[in-house]
Amino acid sequence: MQTSVIDRPVAGPAPVSRSRPARLPWLLAGGWLAHLLLRLWLYRYHAGPVANPDEVGYLLAARWLAGGPGGDYSGSTFYQGGYPLLLAPVYWLSTDPVTVYRLVSGFGAVASASAFPLAYLVLRRLALGRRAALALAFVAGLAPSLLLFSGLALVDAVLPTLVLGWLVAFHDLVNRRGVVPGVVAGALSGLAMAMHMRGAILFGVFVVGVLGVLVFRRVSLRAGLWALGAAALAGGAGMLVNARLKAALYPSGIKDLSGLALERVTGLEGQARSLAGAAGQIWYLVTATWGVAGIGIVAALVVLVRRGGSPYRVMAGILLALTLGIAYASSAALPDEHRVGNYAYGRYLACVAVAWTLVGLVALLRSRRRTALALASASAGLLALSGGLAAWYAGDRLTRYTYIAFDFPEAAFLSGVRDRFDLVGASVAALVLLAAITAASLVRTKTPIGRKVAGALVLAFALAVPNVAFAADIAPKSAPARGNDGLPRLTHGRVGLDTRVKWNIWVHLIHRVHWTEVERVRPSDGPLPEGLCTVVAAPEAGAPPAGWTVSGRGQGWVTWTAC
Known part of the structure; x- marks a missing residue:
């Protein structure tokens, strides 16, 4: 493979008028607004949590941080406070659960749409011209990894944008050797660590990366210490x-x-379980980006192993370490829940999907014909190898275990199979799209706007086709029917919750009962606490005690009222 994969010197962009830089902020603002409106439209009917217990865990933490009532989430995964801290101001505006959720959804849309201008900055750091960077960044902003979680109360709505900002700041620390980008990168590292385990991997990669560039004198001691200090300060605050x-x-x-x-x-x-799960995540990352992320990974590996200096070597190593660290650590920590998603999952690496897509696009645009074909072939090989390893280890569990559609939106879109996991069908479809995108990158048409810009526009169009098709696939076809969801209707007073009520009921109640903390009780163990107004009991609790009356029944619950 030729050595000029992503950093081959290229001719500068075509001469432009002096007015173009003045238009740039308006183009970025307009593109950001278009992305925001798309996300608001996609999630216009969402009025409450759907990905539980995760969403309610974050919302409960945000409500408590805002000074509202807490709740007992014991025994669940710990939903860290970094992301809820960003949501807390929403509870100062309203306490109504529906209004809160819509505001949180809007916040996620704003954060996700902000990936577009940051993607533009990433492409500019990769020495792409303004017009080419605008076109490719706009289309990359339509990536499934950015659309899927933008309207949900999940940390995944902000992590991809945070990662892009962190990469830009880290790049500027290493290549421009400034104190300010180091502080920004450090602060973002600490914030990420306070958000999720994936952020802890990012924090560790940042610290090791800064120490490495200090040893090799790629940055000044002053800039490095400021960067590490900002990371320690933000990370320490997050730990508190x-x-x-x-x-x-x-x-x-x-x-x-x-x-x-x-x-x-x-x-x-x-170890076998962790490595196989990591392979399954790599497969999903490559597949869910139509093979383009695979091209980016291969290009970064080439930059790392070849001889000679490269301005992108440090960043290639940083992004690879972050990706592999997240894939391995999350697979090691993921409980065996007897679901197919335990063996091939895309959510954890979604935070780096856009970054790898951008690297892959630049590699295709910069490469000669033979190199582009070699990169695409290597990406196909990575997809086949990682998918094969995951399938080999999982065996019949891919068909025997529980299939949850929420785990496989891109795979279902590619294969057309909605009720089971079709690894082969999704892989074949992704390879077809990879071939089409690679073919588009080989177009070198001479036009008045320049060959490079024309090539970027053709490549952007080729990527836009599956991205837009996916957006149309997940878009709501009609407003959902509003009716009784089978949950208790509570409006006031102190609320007790029988510990035997199933989790899918009490999770929703913790979110909906916003005026008081839901108290855990066990009616069969003795008298109920004084002052309770309503108790949501399990059906096996039997008749209510003296002074209480049955006020409602549903699947898995019965309510008693004393006020």
Whole structure:
């Protein structure tokens, strides 16, 4: 493979009028607005959490951080406070659950749409011209990884944008050697660590990366220390917030994912499970980006292993380390829930999907014909190898275990199969799209706007076709029917919740009961606490105690009222 994959010197962009830089902010603002409106339209009917217990876990934390009532989320995964801290101001505007959720959805849309201008900056750091960078960044902003979670109360709505901003700041720290980008990169690292385990991997990669460039004198000691100091300060603040949150909302402890990860990585079977799960995540990353992320990964590997200096070597290593670290660590910590998604999952690496897509697009645009074909072939090989390893380890569990459609939106779109996991069908469709996008990148038409810009526009169009088709696929076809959802209707007073009520009921109640903390009770163990107004009991609780009357019934619950 030729050595000029992503950093081959190229001719500068065609001469432009002096008015173009003045138009740039308006173009970026207009593109950002278009992305925001698309996301608001896609999630216009969402009025409450659908991805639970995750969404309610974040919303509960945000409500408590805003000074509202908490709740008992003991025994669940710990939903860290970095992301809820960003949501907390929403609860100062309203406490109504529907209004809160719509505002949170809007916040996620704003954060996700902001990936477009940051993607533009990433492409500019890769020495792409303004017009080419605008076109490719706009289309990359339509990526499934950015659309899927933008309207949900999930940390995934903001992580991809944070990662892009972090990459730009880290690049500027290394290549421009400024204190300010180092502080920004460090602060974003600390914020990410306070948000999710994926952020802890990002934080670790940042610290090791800064120490590495300090050793090799790629940055000044002053800039490096400022960067590490900002990371330590932000990370320390996040740890304090998380400690208080854990004590308040998880009084009986959390699900010990760190312990599970440690147990896995110290045993052969656990290592096999972790590595196979990581391979499944890599497969999903390549497949869900129509093979383009695979091209980016291969190009970064070439930059790392070839001889000679490259201005992109540090960033290639940083992004690879982040990706592989997330894939491995998340697979090691993921409990075996007897679901297909335990073996091939796309959500955890969605935060780096756009970054790899951008690298892949630049590699295609910069490469000669033979190199582009070699990159596409290597991406296809990576898809086949990672998917094959995941399928080999999982075996019949891919068909025997529970299939949850929420885990496989891109795979279902590619294969057309909605009720089961079709790894082969999704892979074949992704390879077809990879071939089409690669073929588009080989178009070198001479036009008044220049060959490079014309090539970028053709490539952008080729990527836009599947991205827009996916957006149309997930778009709501009509307004959902509004009716009784089968949950208790509570409006006032203190509320008690029988510990035997199933989780899919009490999770929703914790979100909907916004005026007081839902108290855990066990009616069969003795008298109910004084002052309770309503108790949501399990059907097996029997008749209510004296002074209480049955006020409602549903599937898996019965309400008693005393006021």
